[in-house]
Amino acid sequence: MLFGGAWSFSACYPKLIGRTDTTGKVPMNARAPKGTADMLPDVARVWEHMQRTAQTLFARYGYEPIYTPVFEHTEVFTRGIGEATDIVSKEMYTFEDKGGRSLTLRPEGTASIVRSALEHNLTSNGQFAKVYYAGPMFRYERPQKGRMRQFWQIGLEAIGMAEPSVDAEVIMVLMRYFEELGIPRANMRLLINSMGDQACRPAYRDKVAAFIREHGEELCEECNRRAETNPLRAFDCKNPACAAVMAEAPLLRDELCDACAAHYAAVKELLDDLGLAYEEDPSLVRGLDYYTRTVFEVQVDAGLGSQNAIGGGGRYDRLMEEYGGPATPGLGFALGFERTFLAMQAAGVGVLGHALAEVYVARVDDSVGAVAFAVAQELRDAGIAVELDHQGRSLKSQFKQADRLGARAVVVVGPDELAAGAVTLRNMVTKDETHVPLGEIAGRIRTLLG
Numbered sequence: 491m492l493f494g495g496a497w498s499f500s501a502c503y504p505k506l507i508g509r510t511d512t513t514g515k516v517p518m519n520a521r522a523p524k525g526t527a528d529m530l531p532d533v534a535r536v537w538e539h540m541q542r543t544a545q546t547l548f549a550r551y552g553y554e555p556i557y558t559p560v561f562e563h564t565e566v567f568t569r570g571i572g573e574a575t576d577i578v579s580k581e582m583y584t585f586e587d588k589g590g591r592s593l594t595l596r597p598e599g600t601a602s603i604v605r606s607a608l609e610h611n612l613t614s615n616g617q618f619a620k621v622y623y624a625g626p627m628f629r630y631e632r633p634q635k636g637r638m639r640q641f642w643q644i645g646l647e648a649i650g651m652a653e654p655s656v657d658a659e660v661i662m663v664l665m666r667y668f669e670e671l672g673i674p675r676a677n678m679r680l681l682i683n684s685m686g687d688q689a690c691r692p693a694y695r696d697k698v699a700a701f702i703r704e705h706g707e708e709l710c711e712e713c714n715r716r717a718e719t720n721p722l723r724a725f726d727c728k729n730p731a732c733a734a735v736m737a738e739a740p741l742l743r744d745e746l747c748d749a750c751a752a753h754y755a756a757v758k759e760l761l762d763d764l765g766l767a768y769e770e771d772p773s774l775v776r777g778l779d780y781y782t783r784t785v786f787e788v789q790v791d792a793g794l795g796s797q798n799a800i801g802g803g804g805r806y807d808r809l810m811e812e813y814g815g816p817a818t819p820g821l822g823f824a825l826g827f828e829r830t831f832l833a834m835q836a837a838g839v840g841v842l843g844h845a846l847a848e849v850y851v852a853r854v855d856d857s858v859g860a861v862a863f864a865v866a867q868e869l870r871d872a873g874i875a876v877e878l879d880h881q882g883r884s885l886k887s888q889f890k891q892a893d894r895l896g897a898r899a900v901v902v903v904g905p906d907e908l909a910a911g912a913v914t915l916r917n918m919v920t921k922d923e924t925h926v927p928l929g930e931i932a933g934r935i936r937t938l939l940g
């Protein structure tokens with residue numbers, strides 16, 4: 491079964507597919523808050539499919555699950571992600587709890603994972619940690635297609651290793667993951683860049699700041715401000731005039747120190763050896779301050795408009811030091827559920843759904859209700875997904891229900907057959923009907939289901 495059939499993504503995720511109306515007439519305070527959406531079963535099933543795919547694939551690369559709190563001390567994000575980033579300055583859900591602590595709903599996953607790795611000494615004495623996570627993140631942004639205020643991410647982190655082969659491995663996992671979900675390689679573009687490190691980036695930042703000041707009149711107000719706070723963010727400005735000016739700005743690629751240049755070259759060579767095509771994008775800086783050296787992003791061309799990045803990440807070799815820990819290299823990626831979903835949809839991906847019931851147990855009348863109930867339980871104990879009528883509906887509507895659930899067989903319990911110690915088994919595919927003795931139902935159904 492493809493998920494195209496019973497597709498009601500639009501009903502519960504209207505913002506995601508670019509609709510602003512909702513179907514039901516409900517009072518304002520009974521609606522999910524702006525920028526959030528209920529994940530109804532047909533969408534939740536896809537999310538769980540994505541998580542299972544991640545679990546299986548990531549395990550092959552040695553990653554284990556980790557869960558951290560959905561909220562953290564605000565400082566975890568202000569220090570980790572950086573005060574001057576859009577996320578921290580504009581988009582965080584920050585609140586004071588009843589004890590007067592400033593807490594923030596996590597806007598991304600990495601800061602929490604690194605905080606946790608430090609708190610629990612996961613990387614002390616030369617150990618490394620390879621972990622993955624999945625869950626909701628929160629950012630106060632203007633909702634649009636593929637962008638929600640509560641959104642869902644899957645990510646992984648490899649902490650404690652500085653070698654370029656780890657970068658190549660992490661990038662490979664991300665690409666393989668999307669492919670495993672059915673997004674063809676040809677639909678994706680892998681962009682990579684190097685952000686340098688503390689040896690070469692400060693000088694480069696100063697160069698970019700000077701460039702911005704030189705071209706101050708051609709750039710927007712915000713970019714002018716960025717010269718003082720976070721000049722590299724000017725590369726991300728959505729203003730076309732700014733983009734045109736910044737295209738002429740000095741590139742970090744040309745200013746990397748020898749160690750960063752060697753690291754970057756080694757990563758590219760490994761990707762070449764793996765046969766993984768990439769494009770170098772010197773303007774790819776990603777929106778967070780903690781990135782050092784390798785950064786990468788996966789974009790798709792179809793289905794997403796301007797929000798075309800479905801996943802990305804990078805190295806953050808100084809992040810643990812920001813929290814007062816020892817110098818510990820690390821890198822990881824995160825991918826968004828909503829955008830990945832849209833990319834899968836655009837690629838025409840079908841995902842195996844599951845029938846809600848393999849077998850339906852119908853009853854002819856109330857006199858056999860208790861037997862029907864017992865038969866259903868016996869089949870469920872035998873590992874078969876079963877639904878039955880609880881409401882005393884007509885046989886005709888029970889068969890309709892069985893069809894709707896995708897049942898491949900219906901067991902009909904009726905007083906006449908029961909008097910002879912049997913039930914009727916109807917194969918919903920061939921429409922064949924046979925009488926089956928009570929003790930043989932589970933065995934016969936297993937044969938029928940194959």
Ligand SMILES: [Zn+2]
Pocket residue numbers: 709710711712713724727728729732
């Ligand atoms: Zn600008």
Ligand SMILES: [Zn+2]
Pocket residue numbers: 686687688689690691746747748749750751
């Ligand atoms: Zn460097």
